[in-house]
Amino acid sequence: MTIGIWVLGDQLWTGQAALSSREAAKTQTPVILIESRHYAQKRPYHSQKLVLVWSAMRHFAEELHSAGWQVTYEITDKFEPALLKWIKQNGISELRVMTPNDRPFMQLIQNLQLDCSLNLIPNSHFLWSKTEFQDWANSRKRLLMEDFYREGRKRFNILMDGNKPIDGQWNFDKQNRRPPKGKLTTPAPLWFEPDEITRSVIEEIKGQNLASYGEIEPFRWGVTRSDALAVLEHFLTQCLPTFGPYQDAMVTGEETLWHSLISPYLNLGLLTPLEVITAAQKAYFEQDLELNSVEGFIRQVLGWREYMQGIYHFQDEDYRNLNWFNHNEPLPDFYWHSSQTDMNCLHQVLKQVENTGYAHHIQRLMVLSNFALIVGVSPQEIEAWFHAAFLDAHDWVMQTNVIGMGQFADGGILASKPYASSANYINKMSDYCKNCTYDLKQRTGKKACPFNFFYWDFLSRHQEQLKSQGRMNLVLGNLKRMKAGELPEIKALAADWRKKNK
Numbered sequence: 042m043t044i045g046i047w048v049l050g051d052q053l054w055t056g057q058a059a060l061s062s063r064e065a066a067k068t069q070t071p072v073i074l075i076e077s078r079h080y081a082q083k084r085p086y087h088s089q090k091l092v093l094v095w096s097a098m099r100h101f102a103e104e105l106h107s108a109g110w111q112v113t114y115e116i117t118d119k120f121e122p123a124l125l126k127w128i129k130q131n132g133i134s135e136l137r138v139m140t141p142n143d144r145p146f147m148q149l150i151q152n153l154q155l156d157c158s159l160n161l162i163p164n165s166h167f168l169w170s171k172t173e174f175q176d177w178a179n180s181r182k183r184l185l186m187e188d189f190y191r192e193g194r195k196r197f198n199i200l201m202d203g204n205k206p207i208d209g210q211w212n213f214d215k216q217n218r219r220p221p222k223g224k225l226t227t228p229a230p231l232w233f234e235p236d237e238i239t240r241s242v243i244e245e246i247k248g249q250n251l252a253s254y255g256e257i258e259p260f261r262w263g264v265t266r267s268d269a270l271a272v273l274e275h276f277l278t279q280c281l282p283t284f285g286p287y288q289d290a291m292v293t294g295e296e297t298l299w300h301s302l303i304s305p306y307l308n309l310g311l312l313t314p315l316e317v318i319t320a321a322q323k324a325y326f327e328q329d330l331e332l333n334s335v336e337g338f339i340r341q342v343l344g345w346r347e348y349m350q351g352i353y354h355f356q357d358e359d360y361r362n363l364n365w366f367n368h369n370e371p372l373p374d375f376y377w378h379s380s381q382t383d384m385n386c387l388h389q390v391l392k393q394v395e396n397t398g399y400a401h402h403i404q405r406l407m408v409l410s411n412f413a414l415i416v417g418v419s420p421q422e423i424e425a426w427f428h429a430a431f432l433d434a435h436d437w438v439m440q441t442n443v444i445g446m447g448q449f450a451d452g453g454i455l456a457s458k459p460y461a462s463s464a465n466y467i468n469k470m471s472d473y474c475k476n477c478t479y480d481l482k483q484r485t486g487k488k489a490c491p492f493n494f495f496y497w498d499f500l501s502r503h504q505e506q507l508k509s510q511g512r513m514n515l516v517l518g519n520l521k522r523m524k525a526g527e528l529p530e531i532k533a534l535a536a537d538w539r540k541k542n543k
Contacts (some may be wrong), residue, residue, distance in 0.1 A: 045071040045133035045157075046126065046329040049146070050094050050138050051435060052167075053155035054266065054310040055108065058165040067110045071131040075123050076101050077318040081396050084429040085253030085377075087398040089260055092247055093432055096239040096264040097309055103238075104266070121153055133157045140164040142350070143436035144358060162314045167350050168197065168314055168343070174351030184352065184454065187212065190344030194290040197315070199322055199343060200336060210341070213285065213333035220469050232261035235269055237425065239264055254377065254393045261369075262305065266274060269306035273317060276301040277324045282288055285334030289403045291386075291471035296393050300401045301338065304433040304526040306419065307346070318343050341402075349441040361440050364420050365452035372413065372422040373542045376430075384491060385477035386467050387412060398432035403470065406460055407481040410447030412492065415499040416539065420450035458512040463496040485530045491538055501528060 044066075046059045063070040076095055099114065106112040111131075115123040128136065128390055140161045141147045150159070154259070163170065169177075177192065178184055191211055194200060200207045235243065243260060246252050256271045276284075287299060306312045318339055325335040353360075375381035378451040379391035400409070404429070413423040424443040428434045445455030464481040468474040474481040484493035500507065501520055507513040520528065 043071065043132045044135045045073065045128065045131055045139060047136060047138045048072060048074050048105075049096050049138065049141060050074070050076075051308060052270050052310050053097055054313060055187055056313070057139050057310060057404060058162040058167070059137045060105075060110075062137060062162055067108065069111075069163070071111045071127070071133065072100050072105055073113045073115065073124065073127050075120050076114075077118065077120050078116075078249070079119045082252060082253075084425070086429050087255040087394075087432065088246060089255060089398040090264065090432050090434070092239065092242050092257065092260050093264065093305060093398075094309065096235075096242045096405065097311065099238050099242070100265045112161045115338070120149070124153065126364060128155065128157055135160055135316040137162055139166075142166055145436055152467065160507045163438070166310060166313075166422050167347055168193070168352055168426035169349075173349075175355055176295035178351070178355050184355075185457075186344055186348045186455075189348050189351070190340055193343045193347060197318070197343065199318055199339060200325070200332075205401065208332055210326050213336050216333040217285045218289050218470075219286040221287060221292050221472065224297075225287065225290075225292065227292075227295055227296075228279040228292075230302060231272050233263050233268055235260050236264075253501075255398060261397075263311075266311045269303065269311035272306065273301070273312060273320060276303065277299060277320060278328075281321065281324060282328065283334065283540045285331060285337045286421050287336055288401075289470055291390075291404055291408070291473065293389055293472050293476070296340050296397060296399070298401065302399070305399075307342070308438065310434050313450035314342050314346065340413045344378055350437050352441050352445065353437040356451075356454065360451065361422065361424075361444060363444060363452070365450050366417070366448075368414075368417040368448070368450075370417040370539060371543060372418050372426055373416070375542075376423075376426050378411075383478050386471065386492075389473055394430050398430065400431075405442075406447055407462060407466060407470070410443060411460060411462055411533065412495070414459060415447050415492070415495040416535075417499070417502070420444050423448065451465055453510060458510050459507070461496060461499055462492070464490040464492040485527060489534060491534075494531045494534040495538075497523075497528070497531050501532065533539060 044063060046063060048060070076098065081091055102112050113127055114208050115127070116351060117123040135158045137160045138150060140163060141150065142164065162247045177189065178234060181188065194206065195204070203269045239260065243257055244326060261447065263272055280301065284299040293299065303312055303317065307317065321335055321339050324330060325332065375387065376391060379395055382388050382391070386408050389398050394400050410423065420443070424439055427443050428439045441455060445451045447460060449456060449459040464474060468481045479490040480488040481490050483489040484497060500517060504517050504520060507517060
């Protein structure tokens with residue numbers, strides 16, 4: 042018998058389950074990695090996403106070869122022909138694959154007509170297995186992330202003092218929402234110059250016209266585990282000490298602020314969640330850091346990331362099609378072409394995404410997703426855009442974050458209320474409104490900010506549904522206090538904007 046391993050493009054670490062299962066016999070174990078051009082064209086992916094994944098795969102193949110594995114690297118149109126050829130050439134009787142994170146790729150693998158047995162090894166990409174999350178979820182009446190996060194803190198003994206959280210407090214959110222007032226001195230991010238492998242990937246993508254969205258250069262992301270570890274270390278020493286207070290802030294010209302920039306590396310396997318969490322906890326004790334900064338970061342990895350993956354597999358496959366508000370407006374073209382919008386907040390964030398494939402969580406949630414929600418864009422259209430546009434995007438990431446969190450299309454399975462706001466929130470948490478053609482204080486008239494009239498139009502359209510969400514009743518009461526004639530004018534502005542932007 043010959044056992045072979047297929048390493049997928051988001052499973053790039055030597056400790057992943059399939060490789061670990063053959064570590065003792067690695068010199069006798071054929072391994073294959075496959076770049077599929079056809080799969081890459083299923084979506085209009087950001088150019089830098091293609092560069093990141095393919096360069097990281099090629100670097101990882103070299104790492105495996107240096108460690109003694111029998112490595113084959115294929116660049117082909119479709120997965121199946123290259124895989125079958127390799128299986129035949131190496132006499133593979135059993136193919137081992139670590140279970141994919143995403144349902145569509147799992148279906149792809151299960152539909153392959155293989156000439157050998159398929160052994161799906163349980164995924165070790167997350168701290169919680171599917172079964173463990175399901176057991177937790179089935180024991181609950183509610184699936185609040187905060188409850189799950191606290192359970193994770195206890196289970197993995199992170200920032201704990203016995204059975205209680207350090208300093209007696211689980212969550213420091215209130216201390217981590219400081220507006221960006223005054224002059225901020227932000228740390229420079231750690232970027233990298235493309236090496237020979239990365240440059241060759243860039244040229245291949247250009248030459249084959251594979252790029253669909255965004256700028257391919259300058260490409261500054263890391264592509265190896267050593268790069269990813271360097272980014273983590275840079276964050277822990279240069280950014281984490283002051284990360285907490287301004288983690289929700291948005292500033293013109295500031296692409297990264299104090300954010301870690303590790304999500305693309307975590308989601309490819311170049312970093313593992315436990316090493317990131319324990320490194321942050323170690324930094325807290327050794328560097329005498331503020332607890333609100335460290336806890337806020339750990340909650341993103343131990344809480345939010347694990348929770349999103351857990352919900353993704355806990356819900357059935359139809360979750361991707363949910364549309365609680367029955368929103369069916371098309372995605373505005375300016376999401377693909379930032380120069381087409383004169384709303385400064387959207388222009389700034391969308392231009393940043395075009396240039397880098399990155400935006401931090403508040404830019405995503407309260408600018409990009411918020412606007413799509415209040416306009417009434419199809420949840421499936423905005424989710425598809427997020428999936429294509431961001432470097433860290435995968436099916437398990439974007440379904441829960443966009444369908445559930447951003448668009449509230451699941452009716453409250455994941456979030457306790459819709460994340461919808463007017464221009465007031467954006468003005469509070471950013472400087473974008475200062476240089477905008479629209480007036481953030483107006484909700485009617487020629488200078489009215491679209492965030493304002495769409496926000497109140499959204500509340501009016503869905504007030505009967507929103508009444509069932511207890512946290513929304515206070516703001517819904519403001520609809521009744523509007524002066525006569527204002528709401529019809531708001532609705533007319535919203536309808537006219539939609540007509541012009543179809």
